[in-house]
Amino acid sequence: xxxxxxxxxxxxxxxxxxxxxxxxxxxxxxxxxxxxxxxxxxxxxxxxxxxxxxxxxxxxxxxxxxxxxxxxxxxxxxxxxxxxxxxxxxxxxxxxxxxxxxxxxxxxxxxxxxxxxxxxxxxxxxxxxxxxxxxxxxxxxxxxxxxxxxxxxxxxxxxxxxxxxxxxxxxxxxxxxxxxxxxxxxxxxxxxxxxxxxxxxxxxxxxxxxxxxxxxx
Amino acid sequence: xxxxxxxxxxxxxxxxxxxxxxxxxxxxxxxxxxxxxxxxxxxxxxxxxxxxxxxxxxxxxxxxxxxxxxxxxxxxxxxxxxxxxxxxxxxxxxxxxxxxxxxxxxxxxxxxxxxxxxxxxxxxxxxxxxxxxxxxxxxxxxxxxxxxxxxxxxxxxxxxxxxxxxxxxxxxxxxxxxxxxxxxxxxxxxxxxxxxxxxxxxxxxxxxxxxxxxxxxxxxxxxxxxxxxxxxxxxxxxxxxxxxxxxxxxxxxxxxxxxxxxxxxxxxxxxxxxxxxxxxxxxxxxxxxxxxxxxxxxxxxxxxxxxxxxxxxxxxxxxxxxxxxxxxxxxxxxxxxxxxxxxxxxxxxxxxxxxxxxxxxxxxxxxxxxxxxxxxxxxxxxxxxxxxxxxxxxxxxxxxxxxxxxxxxxxxxxxxxxxxxxxxxxxxxxxxxxxxxxxxxxxxxxxxxxxxxxxxxxxxxxxxxxxxxxxxxxxxxxxxxxxxxxxxxxxxxxxxxxxxxxxxxxxxxxxxxxxxxxxxxxxxxxxxxxxxxxxxxxxxxxxxxxxxxxxxxxxxxxxxxxxxxxxxxxxxxxxxxxxxxxxxxxxxxxxxxxxxxxxxxxxxxxxxxxxxxxxxxxxxxxxxxxxxxxxxxxxxxxxxxxxxxxxxxxxxxxxxxxxxxxxxxxxxxxxxxxxxxxxxxxxxxxxxxxxxxxxxxxxxxxxxxxxxxxxxxxxxxxxxxxxxxxxxxxxxxxxxxxxxxxxxxx
Numbered sequence: 001x002x003x004x005x006x007x008x009x010x011x012x013x014x015x016x017x018x019x020x021x022x023x024x025x026x027x028x029x030x031x032x033x034x035x036x037x038x039x040x041x042x043x044x045x046x047x048x049x050x051x052x053x054x055x056x057x058x059x060x061x062x063x064x065x066x067x068x069x070x071x072x073x074x075x076x077x078x079x080x081x082x083x084x085x086x087x088x089x090x091x092x093x094x095x096x097x098x099x100x101x102x103x104x105x106x107x108x109x110x111x112x113x114x115x116x117x118x119x120x121x122x123x124x125x126x127x128x129x130x131x132x133x134x135x136x137x138x139x140x141x142x143x144x145x146x147x148x149x150x151x152x153x154x155x156x157x158x159x160x161x162x163x164x165x166x167x168x169x170x171x172x173x174x175x176x177x178x179x180x181x182x183x184x185x186x187x188x189x190x191x192x193x194x195x196x197x198x199x200x201x202x203x204x205x206x207x208x209x210x211x212x213x214x215x216x217x
Numbered sequence: 218x219x220x221x222x223x224x225x226x227x228x229x230x231x232x233x234x235x236x237x238x239x240x241x242x243x244x245x246x247x248x249x250x251x252x253x254x255x256x257x258x259x260x261x262x263x264x265x266x267x268x269x270x271x272x273x274x275x276x277x278x279x280x281x282x283x284x285x286x287x288x289x290x291x292x293x294x295x296x297x298x299x300x301x302x303x304x305x306x307x308x309x310x311x312x313x314x315x316x317x318x319x320x321x322x323x324x325x326x327x328x329x330x331x332x333x334x335x336x337x338x339x340x341x342x343x344x345x346x347x348x349x350x351x352x353x354x355x356x357x358x359x360x361x362x363x364x365x366x367x368x369x370x371x372x373x374x375x376x377x378x379x380x381x382x383x384x385x386x387x388x389x390x391x392x393x394x395x396x397x398x399x400x401x402x403x404x405x406x407x408x409x410x411x412x413x414x415x416x417x418x419x420x421x422x423x424x425x426x427x428x429x430x431x432x433x434x435x436x437x438x439x440x441x442x443x444x445x446x447x448x449x450x451x452x453x454x455x456x457x458x459x460x461x462x463x464x465x466x467x468x469x470x471x472x473x474x475x476x477x478x479x480x481x482x483x484x485x486x487x488x489x490x491x492x493x494x495x496x497x498x499x500x501x502x503x504x505x506x507x508x509x510x511x512x513x514x515x516x517x518x519x520x521x522x523x524x525x526x527x528x529x530x531x532x533x534x535x536x537x538x539x540x541x542x543x544x545x546x547x548x549x550x551x552x553x554x555x556x557x558x559x560x561x562x563x564x565x566x567x568x569x570x571x572x573x574x575x576x577x578x579x580x581x582x583x584x585x586x587x588x589x590x591x592x593x594x595x596x597x598x599x600x601x602x603x604x605x606x607x608x609x610x611x612x613x614x615x616x617x618x619x620x621x622x623x624x625x626x627x628x629x630x631x632x633x634x635x636x637x638x639x640x641x642x643x644x645x646x647x648x649x650x651x652x653x654x655x656x657x658x659x660x661x662x663x664x665x666x667x668x669x670x671x672x673x674x675x676x677x678x679x680x681x682x683x684x685x686x687x688x689x690x691x692x693x694x695x696x697x698x699x700x701x702x703x704x705x706x707x708x709x710x711x712x713x714x715x716x717x718x719x720x721x722x723x724x725x726x727x728x729x730x731x732x733x734x735x736x737x738x739x740x741x742x743x744x745x746x747x748x749x750x751x752x753x754x755x756x757x758x759x760x761x762x763x764x765x766x767x768x769x770x771x772x773x774x775x776x777x778x779x780x781x782x783x784x785x786x787x788x789x790x791x792x793x794x795x796x797x798x799x800x801x802x803x804x805x806x807x808x809x810x811x812x813x814x815x816x817x818x819x820x821x822x823x824x825x826x827x828x829x830x831x832x833x834x835x836x837x838x839x840x841x842x843x844x845x846x847x848x849x850x851x852x853x854x855x856x857x858x859x860x861x862x863x864x865x866x867x868x869x870x871x872x873x874x875x876x877x878x879x880x881x882x883x884x885x886x887x888x889x890x891x892x893x894x895x896x897x898x899x900x901x902x903x904x905x906x907x908x909x910x911x912x913x914x915x916x917x918x919x920x921x922x923x924x925x926x927x928x929x930x931x932x933x934x935x936x937x938x939x940x941x942x943x944x945x946x947x948x949x950x951x952x953x954x955x956x957x958x959x960x961x962x963x
Contacts, residue, residue, distance in 0.1 A: 013386060013435035062432040075415035076431035084420045 017062035022055050023071070031071060034194050041072045045082050047194045048072055049089055050187050058183030059090035090183060095130045095137035097175045097182050100154040101163075104143035110150035114165035116140060122169055135176065156182025157189040238319040243326060255312040255323055256286055266325055267334065267363040269341075269449040270401035271313035274505060276410045276649065283401050284337045285363065286312040289330055291322040309333055331367075338368040344379045344424075345450070346396045354451030356464040360399065379424070388436035390456050390514050391445060395427050398452040404428060404444040411507065412440035413644055413666040428452075437665050439633050440641070442513035446496055446506075457514055458494040462486075470898035471498060471951065473885050474512035475566065475878040478782040479503065479616065479638035480887025481512055482951070485879050490899045492519040492879055500952055502617045503891065509637035518877065519901075523861050525874035526902040536862075536872070541904065547871060549918045551854045555826040557584040560816035563833030563858075564590040564795040565784035568883030568895065569941075570930040571908035572786070572793035573801065575831060578912045580800065582921040586810025587825075589797050590790035592833055593783075594840050595758040596812040599796050600803065602762035603780065608958055610803075611788055612889045613776040614745050615955060620646040622745045622777075624738050626655045627668050628765070629683060630749020636781050636888070639747065640668065647671050655735045657686060659751060674735040678725040684757060686732070687764050688713050689721030691771075693736035700740055700771060709767040739768070745777040753780060754840065781888035785878075789886030792938060802938035814841070820848035829856045831908060832875065836864045858908050874905045881907040882927045884949065886956075892944055893953035 023031065031051055035044040048071065052064040060083050069079040083089045099119060103112040116127060119138055123131050130137040146152045149161030153171065160171055175182075236251040242264050249258040257273070259266045269283035287309035294304040303322055309330055312323070324330065342364065349355040381395035400419070405428060408417040416436050420429045430436050444453045467486040474481040474495070482498035495516050497508040518524075528544035529536040539547075552559060561579050564572045572590070579588045589596065604610050619625065619642045632640040646652035648671070656672035659680045669675050678686050692713045693699070695706060718729035746769060752761055762780070769778045782788050794801035798809035811819060817835075819825040821844060828848070835845040849855055849868040857869035866872045879898040886892050909930060917923040924930045927946075934941050940956040948954065 013430070014433045016434050017432050065431070075418070077416050077418035077429070080429075080431045081418035081420050085422045 017066070019066050019070075020061075020063035021067060022064070023051065023067060024055060027051050027055050028071075030191060030195060033196070035072070037194075042074055045072060045074065045079065046086075047191060049079070049083055050190045050194075053089060054184050054187035054191060057093075058181060058187070059093050093130075093134075094183050096135050096180075097155050098137045098139065100139045100141045100144075102142070102144040102146070102150070102152045102154070103140045106143075106147035107150040107152060111164055112151040115151050115153070115163055115168050118165040118168050119172075122172060136172070156180070156186040158182075238317055238321075240317050240319075240321040240323065242323045249317045251318070252316040255288065255315040255317055255321075258317050259312065259323070259325065264325055266312050267359075267367050268313055269359060269363070269399060270403060272403055272406070272447065274411070275403065275406040280402050280406065281311040281314045283341070283399065284311060285334065285341075285367075287330055287333050287337070288312045288315070289324040289327045290315065291324075292318070293320040334367045335369040338364055339372060339374075341399050342368070342372055343374045344396065345399065346378060348397075349451075351460075352397070352451040353454050353459055353464075354448075358451060359449040381427070384454075384459070386435075386456065387430070387453070388438065388441040390510055391436065391441050392454050392456050392459060393428070394452050394454065397450050398428055399450055400426060400428070401449055403447045403449065404453060407444055407447055408438070410648065411641065411644070412438050412443070413648075413670055414438040414440075417444075439510055439637060439665055440507065442510050443497070443507050455494060455514075457517070461493050462488050467493065468898070470879070470896045472878060472895045472898070473785070473887075473893045474508065474516075475785040475885075476511045476515045477509075477635070477637065478784060478787050478888035479636055480785070480885060480889070480891055480893055480953070481508055481638055482893070483508060483512065485516075485898050487879070487898050490520070490901050492516055492898070498951070502615065502952060502955070503887070503889075504638045505641075507638065507641055511637065516879075518860060519879045521861065524877075524901060525859060525861060525866075525872060525905070527874060527904050529862075529872040531870045541906070544871060544873060545914055545918060548856060548915055551827050552583060552915070552919065555854075558825065559583055559585050559587065559827040559829065560811065560820065560825050561585075561588040561795075561829045561831065562590075562592075562813050562816060562835065563831035564790040564793075565592070565782075565787045566832045567786060567790070567908050568881065568927065569786065569789040569793055569886060569892070569934060570883045570927040571831070571912070572790045572795045573930055573934050573937075574909045574912040574916070574924060576794045576801065578916045578921065580794075580806075582916045582919050586797055586806055586808070587816055588795055588810060589813040589816065590787070590795035591813055592835070592839055594754045594756070596814055597759065598798050599791060600799070602759050603766075603778070604803070606766050607776060607778065609776070610791060612779040612781050614779055614889070616642055616889050619643060619745055619747075620650055620652075622646055622652055622743050624653050624655065624741045624744040626657070626739060626744060626746045627672070628657045628687075628746060628748050629659070629751030629755070630747060631658065631662070631667070632747065632749065633665070633667050635749050635783070636747070639781065639888075643668065643747070644671065653738050653741070655738050657683075657735075673738060674731055676725075676727045676731055676735055678727050680751070682721075682725040683752065683755060683761055684764070685716060685721045685724040686727060687761065687768070688716035689718050689725075689732050690736045690739060691764070691768060692716045692721075693718055693733050694740055694768075694771070697733075697736070699737065704771050704773060706771045709764075709771045712764055712767065740772055742772055742774055743777065744769075744772055744774050745779060746774075748778070748780045750783070785887075786885045788888055788890055789884070789892075792886055792890075792940065793934070801934070802940060813839075814844075817841075817844050817848040820852035821850075823851045823853075825852055827854045827856070828852045829858075830865060830869070831858045832860075834863055834865050836868065858911060873911055874902070875911070876905050876907040877901075880905060881909075882946075883907075883909075884927075884931065884944075884946075887953075889955060890940075890957075891953045891955040892941070892949060894946060894949045894951075 031048055034047045035041045048068045052068050053060055056064040065079050065083055066076055069076045101116050120126055123136050125131055125138055127138055127140050144152045144154055146159055151163045153160045153163045234251045237248045238251045239248055242259050242262055245262045247262050256266050256271055266286045268286040270280045290306040290310045291303040293301045295301055383394055384392040387393040405417045408414045416430050417428055419426055445455050467488050470485045472483055472485045474483045481504040482500040484496045484498050485492055486494045495513050497506050499506045527538040530539045564575055576588055579585045625643050647654050653673040655674050656668045657676040661669045691709050695710055718732040722729040746765055765778055797812045798806055800806050820828050839845040855869040856871045857866045858873045858875040859866040860877050878895055882897045883895055884892050913924045935944050939959050
């Protein structure tokens, strides 16, 4: 994956980005609750970044990284190191729906690349790109652990299964109609997992009912 | 306030213990402490284990991410029949994380290890550009060296390597070549563990991983130069030294840093009379192996193009170059006319030998006691605040002792600027040894590392309210009865009065509960106090030191009050008697001469015919700059020894080109009273003379006994100054000698 944020390009150090405080009162309470689970505040870095990803509109700006570092007492560089390590943290704006098409073995056999090509054609973008209207971002991802229902497309916190080149345009239409901003919804779902009262954990088993209803978690 | 707070590092999980174990390395049996890293044990028997990421001074010294130090390990195993056999660990282990255990057998040259090292190096070189011909590190590069001795002769990698811009300016002094980086994490660990800036981190992962700063901002650190020396490849390079020389063309001379009073041991690397770079020399007692950026990059003045290279005489307001013969004749003529009515100022940046001859010229040849090295606001009797009470001047503790304190009280000092290497010790005490730090300052700078980042309590007070703050701390200690019953608190009790924390809070602007918290920490001994410029330049300096003295006495920390000097030889100039009221070795002089301020006043009113200023930037730095200016204007004959035409030198009548630290032999005495040797590296011009030579030539022309060399002078110093008895160039060695006051002197 070609990244340009810190890669080749600018040659001079940049001035420090302006600071912001965008965590809502509710977000601060969530963060404090999560931090209280650990002996050190630093340990809450990953959930704190999810909170930031939600509060900053689906991706982590430099200001978001600074706010997380300030709230946890970490250095900016360390938090940026974490945020750039994990691919699920977005460092650039994504579309309102991030289409992540599994192209791993089973899905590939079941026509995942036909889905990808159909999406590229219909949306007028290439893999990795975002539509001009900011509605869709298209990515290829590795195995989503849902091979029995190939081809799988993950959008935010939802899995769509049995997708084919023929029915994928319906999925696009369905997403266009929805009013959700799925990267934010995904971040929120993950934050909720860290809070008490959530009966689910990330890797929990799913019932056949849930699978049929296309429910993640 | 700081935005982040690095945590203290718990002691290593497997610290070497006192118990000794026997291990066998390549067939050599050796006894080592239980749990010692095998990499260190191998050094004991002269077995070379190559490594990149391991560094004994960095925590997580066991980074084990370069994988270069793989060794085969066998452990003894008991069989059912009671016999013992050696069992080989199935895979090679990293020696830097391998704790020594009884009976362990290590093989560093087995067939498998040799093959594995080749493989590791082949991997490390996959993305390394191999641009050694244009790399500053070429010739002194661990990656080059290890490849020669352990690497594969060829690479099988024919794909495209990673590409990044070649010289990314990481900080003011450091450029970064990401292509060359092998991800050893030494620089990132240095930034966390030692300097405390924590601005360097690994970004991204896998094949995309790179060292970087947050959002590509500049790496701001007062210690950034150290990462250049730590880097085991040519990824982090000096901006000033880049492309200046090849390492094998450099000459090296041992020296002492001249930029502050801490006395860091350094090496001057030079070529063709140009000082090209300054690297640290190891001295466990002083700087360990670190330097600050001021010391590492602040010696450019030595080879500056505007160095004075001939004496300059002012004629009709213009400087004209003259010969040394003429200059010396002029000086002698003026001194003869003036008799004993001459003044000498300066010497804090000269060697002990320069200073000794300086005061000897004034006292014995000219018969004047008007000589003073001090430029600060306090110019009272030198013995008054500290010596008369505790029997020492300056620092009571050794720098290395500071790391063993439980509590450190930094008072009125921007420590990282004023005493950078003491700052690193204080930070080490906090980070690795669990000390708590109380920091009292007037303001806290943003951005770079500072004591406030890790201090347990920060007392940020209004300037001028130091006394109120101090008395309130004492008030809490006394009224909450924090001290044991037998503590000698009477002196302190008399002073505190009704300075309750609440009253002091209103006066100083510090929250009352912070004062209480700080007071509770201060009684947790051993406690040492470090005093900075805000106190030494305070109008009530003596009174503050009295109270601080009472505080250390009451808390049972006699000798732990430290007032480090400012310049590289502030301490030595005082030891040599460049003071109006005492001679060499602090022998009282009667009658005392005029101090700096009174000399300037006398000169300003035209009563001092000759003023000799030695490396002192009076106009620039004296607290009463206007007085300094009037003094230089109204004094009929001002002589200035300087390296460059400073503002002060511009106002002189005669400017003499003096030798810098790199151009003379001699000794400096650091703030902890460590006498250390500087070695002459080169001559910039035949017409530049060391200060001692100027003084001794003038003295000889006036009938004094000449000295022939710094060695000659030091012999006289050792005979005259009791504290320097037994000190000679030979006895100083590389680490220097910290002198103690003769017993019973206090």
